[in-house]
Amino acid sequence: MSLREEILNVSREILIKDGFGKMSMRKIAGRCDVTATSIYLHFKNKDDLLLALIEESIEHLKQALIEVLDPSKSMIEQLEILARTYIEYALKHPQEYEVIYMVRPEEMPKYPKEKFRDVRSTYELLAEIIQTGGENESLDVKSSLISAYTLWAQLHGVVSVILNKRLDTRIPQDQFIEQAINHILKGFVIEKTPA
Amino acid sequence: MSLREEILNVSREILIKDGFGKMSMRKIAGRCDVTATSIYLHFKNKDDLLLALIEESIEHLKQALIEVLDPSKSMIEQLEILARTYIEYALKHPQEYEVIYMVRPEEMPKYPKEKFRDVRSTYELLAEIIQTGGENESLDVKSSLISAYTLWAQLHGVVSVILNKRLDTRIPQDQFIEQAINHILKGFVIEKTPA
DNA sequence: TTATCTACTTAACAGTGTTAACCTTGTTTA
DNA sequence: TAAACAAGGTTAACACTGTTAAGTAGATAA
Known part of the structure; x- marks a missing residue:
C-alpha cells in the first residue's frame, strides 16, 4: 500500500x-x-487531504443510493426508497456524512471549482430519476433538476437536525423520520382533484 | 460598556x-x-464564548420570526410567511445563521445540556402555530411538535444547500426557493379528496 | 563514476487555546 | 488606621497546530 x-x-x-x-x-x-x-x-495541504476524503465520502453515499435503485418500481416508490436509504446511510456513518458538508468552496479558495462540480454528479442521478417519473407518472415536476435539489435539501435538513442533536428528546427519532419522509414525498405527488 | x-x-x-x-x-x-x-x-473558554454567540444568534432569528407572525392570517399563510422569513434571514445573515448549527452538544461536553434546551424554545414557537392550525384548519398535523421539527428541518436543508454553495449554477436561486417552499408547504396540506 | 531524481527528514516559523503565577487597584472589615 | 480581600488585569510558559525551507539517504540513469 x-x-x-x-x-x-x-x-x-x-x-x-x-x-x-x-x-x-x-x-x-x-x-x-x-x-x-x-x-x-x-x-498540497490539509484542505487538499480533506477534499480527497470528501470525494470518497460522496462516492460512498452515491454507491449506497445506486445499489438501491430499482427501475421496475414506481417513481414514487423509488423516491421513498432513496429517501430512506439516504437518511439511513447518514445516520449509520454520521462522521463520514458530515465530511461532505464540512467545507464550503469559498473557504478553500486554493481549490479548483471543478472539484466541487464532481460532487454534484450525484444530484444529477436523482434528477434523472425524478425526470423520468415526471414524464411517466403523476409526479409534480416542473424542473427535474430543481426537484432533485429540493429533495436533496430536505433530506439533508432532516439528517442535519438529527445529527446536530437538535431534535427534542420528547420526539422519537423513528417517528420524526417517518413523518418527515411522509411530508417530503407528499410535496412531489400531484393532487388528483385540485380545488 | x-x-x-x-x-x-x-x-x-x-x-x-x-x-x-x-x-x-x-x-x-x-x-x-x-x-x-x-x-x-x-x-470559561472559547467554547463558552462561542455558545454565548450561538444564543444571541438564535435569539435574533427567533425575533425575526416573531415579528412576522400575524394571527389574523390563515395558518397555511402564516407557515408560508414563516418559511420565507426564515430563509430570507438565513441568506441575509449567513455567518450568523451558521453559528447556530456550528457546534454539536457532544463536541462541547463541558457544557450543560440545558443550554441547548433553551435553543429549542424557538421550535416550540413553531409548534404552537402548527398545533393551532391543525385544530382549526386543514393542516395535516399528527403531532404538532414533530411537524414543527419537520418544517424546521426542511427549511434548514434548503438554506444549507444554498449557503454551502452546493446549488447547481444552472439553477436560479429564487426559483429553487420558490419550488422548495411550494414542496414543503404542500406536505402540510390535507388532500381534500384522497384516492 | 557522477549526476539526478524520489522520498523522506530535521529544524524552524508563526500561530493556536489554555493555565499558573503575579501584580495592581479599590473595597471591606477588625 | 491597618490588614485582609476580591476584581480585573498582566507576563510567561506549555503543548499544541499547519506549513515551509533546506538537507539527506538511496535508487536509478548517463
Missing part, C-alpha cells in the same frame, strides 16, 4: 472516530510511522 | 466577517486592547 493510500485510510479513521478537530497532520503522520512533512509530498 | 460585552461584540464581528477559523482569542483580545487571558475572566 502506497503512503498516499495509508494517509487517506488513517486520516479517514481519525476523522470518523474523533472528528475533524482531532485530525492533525502530526497525528496522521505518526500513525503512518512518518513525519508530518511527508504528507505534503502527497497532498 | 463592560469588557464582557465588548468581547462579545468584537468576536461576533470577527465571526461574521472572517468566519470561525479566524476568530482567535488573541485577535479578539487585541481589538479590545487587552490580553488574551483576560477573556478567560469573563468566559
Whole structure:
C-alpha cells in the first residue's frame, strides 16, 4: 500500500472516530510511522487531504443510493426508497456524512471549482430519476433538476437536525423520520382533484 | 460598556466577517486592547464564548420570526410567511445563521445540556402555530411538535444547500426557493379528496 | 563514476487555546 | 488606621497546530 493510500485510510479513521478537530497532520503522520512533512509530498495541504476524503465520502453515499435503485418500481416508490436509504446511510456513518458538508468552496479558495462540480454528479442521478417519473407518472415536476435539489435539501435538513442533536428528546427519532419522509414525498405527488 | 460585552461584540464581528477559523482569542483580545487571558475572566473558554454567540444568534432569528407572525392570517399563510422569513434571514445573515448549527452538544461536553434546551424554545414557537392550525384548519398535523421539527428541518436543508454553495449554477436561486417552499408547504396540506 | 531524481527528514516559523503565577487597584472589615 | 480581600488585569510558559525551507539517504540513469 502506497503512503498516499495509508494517509487517506488513517486520516479517514481519525476523522470518523474523533472528528475533524482531532485530525492533525502530526497525528496522521505518526500513525503512518512518518513525519508530518511527508504528507505534503502527497497532498498540497490539509484542505487538499480533506477534499480527497470528501470525494470518497460522496462516492460512498452515491454507491449506497445506486445499489438501491430499482427501475421496475414506481417513481414514487423509488423516491421513498432513496429517501430512506439516504437518511439511513447518514445516520449509520454520521462522521463520514458530515465530511461532505464540512467545507464550503469559498473557504478553500486554493481549490479548483471543478472539484466541487464532481460532487454534484450525484444530484444529477436523482434528477434523472425524478425526470423520468415526471414524464411517466403523476409526479409534480416542473424542473427535474430543481426537484432533485429540493429533495436533496430536505433530506439533508432532516439528517442535519438529527445529527446536530437538535431534535427534542420528547420526539422519537423513528417517528420524526417517518413523518418527515411522509411530508417530503407528499410535496412531489400531484393532487388528483385540485380545488 | 463592560469588557464582557465588548468581547462579545468584537468576536461576533470577527465571526461574521472572517468566519470561525479566524476568530482567535488573541485577535479578539487585541481589538479590545487587552490580553488574551483576560477573556478567560469573563468566559470559561472559547467554547463558552462561542455558545454565548450561538444564543444571541438564535435569539435574533427567533425575533425575526416573531415579528412576522400575524394571527389574523390563515395558518397555511402564516407557515408560508414563516418559511420565507426564515430563509430570507438565513441568506441575509449567513455567518450568523451558521453559528447556530456550528457546534454539536457532544463536541462541547463541558457544557450543560440545558443550554441547548433553551435553543429549542424557538421550535416550540413553531409548534404552537402548527398545533393551532391543525385544530382549526386543514393542516395535516399528527403531532404538532414533530411537524414543527419537520418544517424546521426542511427549511434548514434548503438554506444549507444554498449557503454551502452546493446549488447547481444552472439553477436560479429564487426559483429553487420558490419550488422548495411550494414542496414543503404542500406536505402540510390535507388532500381534500384522497384516492 | 557522477549526476539526478524520489522520498523522506530535521529544524524552524508563526500561530493556536489554555493555565499558573503575579501584580495592581479599590473595597471591606477588625 | 491597618490588614485582609476580591476584581480585573498582566507576563510567561506549555503543548499544541499547519506549513515551509533546506538537507539527506538511496535508487536509478548517463
